[in-house]
Amino acid sequence: MADAYSYTNSKGQTYYLHTREVTLKNGRVQRIYYFARDVRPQQALKAVPAGMEVVETERTGMPVLRKIR
Numbered sequence: 001m002a003d004a005y006s007y008t009n010s011k012g013q014t015y016y017l018h019t020r021e022v023t024l025k026n027g028r029v030q031r032i033y034y035f036a037r038d039v040r041p042q043q044a045l046k047a048v049p050a051g052m053e054v055v056e057t058e059r060t061g062m063p064v065l066r067k068i069r
Contacts (some may be wrong), residue, residue, distance in 0.1 A: 003046050004016045004017065004018075004039045004044035004045065004046065005017040005044075005045050005046055005047055005048060006059065007035065007054050007063045009056050009061040009062070010056060010061055013061065015035035015036065015037060015041075015062070015063050016035065016036055016037075016038065016039045017033065017034075017035055017039070017044070017045045017054075017065075018033070018034050018036055018040055018042055018043040018045060019031055019032065019033050019034075019043055019045055020032055020034070020043050021057045028037070032042070032054055033045075033049065033052075033065045034035060035062065035063045035064070047067065049065070051067060051068055052065045052066065052067060052068065053065070053066060053067075053068050
């Protein structure tokens with residue numbers, strides 16, 4: 001899936017944005033977002049969700065999503 005949102009970090013590694021619905025211990029269903037090195041077609045996203053931005057962790061350079069301040 002070439003149209004999945006990709007992010008290349010400062011180390012030159014490319015990650016792709018995915019989402020998944022998970023059930024928490026209290027039974028509530030929550031949507032999570034995560035980055036992976038490969039594209040998983042059923043879970044890949046084409047864009048960053050509204051109100052969110054991509055930042056890198058300082059130590060590993062792994063991209064994460066956070067709410068825009």
